[in-house]
Every structure is written in C-alpha cells, then in structure tokens.
Amino acid sequence: GAGVSQSPSNKVTEKGKDVELRCDPISGHTALYWYRQRLGQGLEFLIYFQGNSAPDKSGLPSDRFSAERTGESVSTLTIQRTQQEDSAVYLCASQRDPSYNEQFFGPGTRLTVL
Amino acid sequence: RKEVEQDPGPFNVPEGATVAFNCTYSNSASQSFFWYRQDCRKEPKLLMSVYSSGNEDGRFTAQLNRASQYISLLIRDSKLSDSATYLCVVNTGSARQLTFGSGTQLTVLP
Numbered sequence: 001g002a003g004v005s006q007s008p009s010n011k012v013t014e015k016g017k018d019v020e021l022r023c024d025p026i027s028g029h030t031a032l033y034w035y036r037q038r039l040g041q042g043l044e045f046l047i048y049f050q051g052n053s054a055p056d057k058s059g060l061p062s063d064r065f066s067a068e069r070t071g072e073s074v075s076t077l078t079i080q081r082t083q084q085e086d087s088a089v090y091l092c093a094s095q096r097d098p099s100y101n102e103q104f105f106g107p108g109t110r111l112t113v114l
Numbered sequence: 115r116k117e118v119e120q121d122p123g124p125f126n127v128p129e130g131a132t133v134a135f136n137c138t139y140s141n142s143a144s145q146s147f148f149w150y151r152q153d154c155r156k157e158p159k160l161l162m163s164v165y166s167s168g169n170e171d172g173r174f175t176a177q178l179n180r181a182s183q184y185i186s187l188l189i190r191d192s193k194l195s196d197s198a199t200y201l202c203v204v205n206t207g208s209a210r211q212l213t214f215g216s217g218t219q220l221t222v223l224p
Contacts (some may be wrong), residue, residue: 035214041216042201042214042215042216042217043158043201043214043216045213045214091157091158101146101148101163101205101212102148102160103160103212105157105158105159106157107156107157108157
C-alpha cells in the first residue's frame with residue numbers, strides 16, 4: 001500500500017519567509033511525528049501527534065515552529081520567518097498506534113534557507 | 115547525558131569483515147529497542163528489533179544488555195550494500211515513544 005508521503009520534496013526559500021511542509025501518513029496510522037535532520041546529524045524530534053490527544057510539542061525549537069494535524073490525517077509543519085539555521089531535511093513518520101513500535105518515514109522535505 | 119548515545123564512526127571496513135556497533139541508553143525503564151538503517155539522503159527504515167534473548171536475522175545479530183544499558187549490532191561478512199548509517203532507537207516509554215541515536219556511519223570498502 002501507499003507509504004508516508006511528504007511535499008514538497010525540496011524547498012528553497014529566502015530568509016524571513018514562511019514555509020509550510022506537508023505530510024500524508026499511512027492511512028489508519030494514529031501517531032504522527034515530525035523530525036529535523038541537519039546535514040550529517042541525527043534525528044531531532046520536533047512534535048508528536050497521537051489521535052485526538054494534545055500534541056507533544058516539546059521538541060519544537062522556537063515559537064516560529066508550529067504544526068497542525070486534522071484528526072488522523074494530513075499534518076502540516078509551518079516555519080515562520082525562516083532563518084538559515086532552519087536549513088535541514090524535515091522528516092515525517094507515522095506509526096499504527098503506540099503499541100506498535102515501528103515508525104514508517106516519508107522521504108523528507110529538504111529545506112534550504114538562503 | 116544524551117538519552118541514546120552511539121559512536122558516530124565512521125567505520126571503514128573491507129568486504130567480508132565483521133563489524134560491531136554499540137549503543138548506550140540512559141533510561142533504565144526503557145522498554146524496547148531497535149536498529150534502523152538510513153542510506154545516504156534517504157529516510158530511516160527499520161532494520162531489526164532487539165529482543166532480550168538476542169536475535170539474529172541472516173548476517174545481522176542484535177543483543178541487549180539491560181544491566182549495563184547497552185545494545186549492540188553485529189554484522190558478519192559485510193557487503194558493499196551494508197554501507198549506511200545505523201541508528202540505535204529506544205522506546206523510553208514517554209509519550210513520544212521512540213528516541214533515536216545520532217547514528218553510526220559504516221562504509222564497506224571493496
């Protein structure tokens with residue numbers, strides 16, 4: 001079946017602009033995660049959605065970052081007033097539910113802030 | 115101290131070599147453990163789970179030492195296609211479930 005999809009695959013923007021990244025999880029997966037991965041670095045947790053519970057936003061680096069998820073479907077990650085240090089690959093992952101440990105990742109959005 | 119720590123490498127080994135990676139975790143209440151693989155410029159994918167009794171999948175063997183809070187991954191008869199970054203992943207039992215290590219880079223040389 002279809003995996004996790006993300007769009008756009010690449011985004012180049014100018015410093016100070018806002019960007020919106022989209023994630024379509026696997027159908028039926030209740031949990032959704034956003035991670036950031038800078039070049040040559042590990043995964044940095046940003047935010048976690050589980051069903052209709054309040055999201056775990058503990059990884060968001062600043063108030064310029066926000067994310068939304070409608071029910072158990074699409075999620076968008078918004079970065080306002082982008083900075084050069086925001087340049088990274090933003091990965092989305094979905095998980096069937098908390099009792100299943102495997103996370104399935106999308107291909108990521110490569111964000112470059114000039 | 116990081117929740118999950120790995121030696122970043124890089125590990126450069128010849129084809130056919132045996133290579134082992136270790137990973138330590140700080141939360142003694144951690145419940146489950148995994149190795150993910152990430153190819154260059156690709157997304158991470160689950161390689162194998164790590165069971166208390168140790169488990170093997172072909173050339174790959176994973177082991178868990180709860181007393182010392184570390185897990186290991188052994189790759190035997192390494193192939194060029196094994197070149198990747200190997201991520202140690204721990205379910206810490208927190209709401210956000212999985213915590214990823216920063217990865218160990220492996221390059222298998224011809």
